[in-house]
Amino acid sequence: MDAPRGREAAALGLVVLAALLGLWLLVARPVAVAPAPVQPRTFASPEEAALWALVVERTGEAEQPRPFGGVGLPFPGEADGGPRLAMGREVWRTQCMHCHGFDGRADTPTADLLEPRPRDFSLGIVKYTSTEAGAPATRDDLVRTVRNGLDTTAMSAFRGLPEASLRTVVDYTAWLLVRGDLWTRARAALAEGLTPEAALDRAWEATLEDWRTAPDRVVAVPPAPRDAAALLEEGRRLWTDPRAGCADCHGADGRGRGPLVWDAVAERWLLRDAWGREARPRDLTTGNLHGGRTTPDLYRRIHAGVKGTPMTGRGELLEPREIHALVAWVRHLAER
Ligand code: HEC
Numbered sequence: 405m406d407a408p409r410g411r412e413a414a415a416l417g418l419v420v421l422a423a424l425l426g427l428w429l430l431v432a433r434p435v436a437v438a439p440a441p442v443q444p445r446t447f448a449s450p451e452e453a454a455l456w457a458l459v460v461e462r463t464g465e466a467e468q469p470r471p472f473g474g475v476g477l478p479f480p481g482e483a484d485g486g487p488r489l490a491m492g493r494e495v496w497r498t499q500c501m502h503c504h505g506f507d508g509r510a511d512t513p514t515a516d517l518l519e520p521r522p523r524d525f526s527l528g529i530v531k532y533t534s535t536e537a538g539a540p541a542t543r544d545d546l547v548r549t550v551r552n553g554l555d556t557t558a559m560s561a562f563r564g565l566p567e568a569s570l571r572t573v574v575d576y577t578a579w580l581l582v583r584g585d586l587w588t589r590a591r592a593a594l595a596e597g598l599t600p601e602a603a604l605d606r607a608w609e610a611t612l613e614d615w616r617t618a619p620d621r622v623v624a625v626p627p628a629p630r631d632a633a634a635l636l637e638e639g640r641r642l643w644t645d646p647r648a649g650c651a652d653c654h655g656a657d658g659r660g661r662g663p664l665v666w667d668a669v670a671e672r673w674l675l676r677d678a679w680g681r682e683a684r685p686r687d688l689t690t691g692n693l694h695g696g697r698t699t700p701d702l703y704r705r706i707h708a709g710v711k712g713t714p715m716t717g718r719g720e721l722l723e724p725r726e727i728h729a730l731v732a733w734v735r736h737l738a739e740r
């Protein structure tokens with residue numbers, strides 16, 4: 405009689421202990437993700453501050469993102485975006501925030517240490533897309549970046565992320581980008597003299613339309629010509645041809661210090677990118693190709709440019725065969 409009762413008492417004691425431990429863990433457990441410091445936004449004028457308030461009213465906050473009213477954005481065919489965005493926000497907090505920032509502005513201590521710097525999404529621009537010049541990224545572009553990472557940068561491949569988390573964090577990233585694009589355009593309209601309300605209305609239509617139709621603007625890549633030796637020779641020649649202009653920035657040797665970007669006397673960079681930072685053309689002889697090294701990747705890079713940088717697209721200036729020739733030459737530089 406006594407022994408079982410002793411065991412019962414011991415078991416009860418254990419249960420109480422476990423409960424106490426659980427309670428302690430619940431209360432004292434450190435928060436998994438420390439809240440990142442939110443850098444205050446600064447505005448050039450009271451009108452701009454009013455415009456930002458309107459943007460927040462329509463799109464929500466970083467912590468409470470709201471889908472882009474009724475059109476299934478961030479991307480078409482995705483009604484019911486609210487819960488997905490909220491889930492994406494959670495993934496963002498644990499996987500992306502320490503580099504890309506609380507609300508995508510890449511204003512973190514980690515970002516300051518990295519070169520290339522994590523992308524700041526507040527302008528709505530990403531560099532490596534499949535779409536033509538002037539068009540935003542597609543959903544597939546973003547999925548690919550997150551899944552495969554960007555070669556030779558701190559943006560690693562999130563292959564281990566469960567599919568559902570990957571999808572929702574891309575939704576959230578897209579939300580940040582679309583909102584950044586909206587803000588950029590609305591600010592430009594405001595600068596033209598529109599009221600904050602009118603500026604936002606104008607930017608709203610144009611922004612949503614562009615993101616919605618991005619998949620229709622993917623650069624088609626014709627098959628590469630088969631005469632490889634002649635093609636490479638043509639690429640070598642085009643590299644320094646003013647029509648292509650590659651050597652102006654990347655240098656005749658491809659090392660990234662062409663006369664248009666590098667002042668060899670003062671030893672300083674001459675051009676800036678959309679984020680206001682020094683634009684440094686890649687040293688292509690290192691073989692570091694962030695946006696991918698397949699033929700379609702390189703073809704589209706030359707056709708559409710590296711968005712947000714002074715490297716504009718050559719799709720309007722060069723024939724498809726010439727672009728393929730440059731792809732061959734870039735590969736040759738990278739693989740030497
Ligand atoms: C360790 C830091 C780090 C983490 C964590 C990180 N990124 Fe990045 N990310 C970068 C860097 C660095 C770049 C820019 C590389 C470059 O310019 O080539 C980048 C670029 C990007 C781009 C822009 C690509 C383009 O075409 O311009 C996207 C989109 C992106 N990251 C999404 C994410 C998402 C989503 C997550 C979380 C799942 C994430 N990143 C986590 C460092 C990071």
Ligand code: HEC
Pocket residue numbers: 520531532648649650651652653654664665683684685686688692693694695696702705706710713714715716718730734
């Ligand atoms: C006005 C200057 C400029 C011109 C002209 C220019 N580039 Fe670039 N290029 C850049 C900059 C800047 C980058 C780096 C972007 C970055 O990392 O932010 C770059 C990056 C690249 C990359 C790397 C892309 C990747 O996926 O990582 C390739 C390839 C490239 N350029 C090829 C070319 C070719 C081919 C031409 C000629 C048709 C050309 N560039 C003309 C400035 C230029």
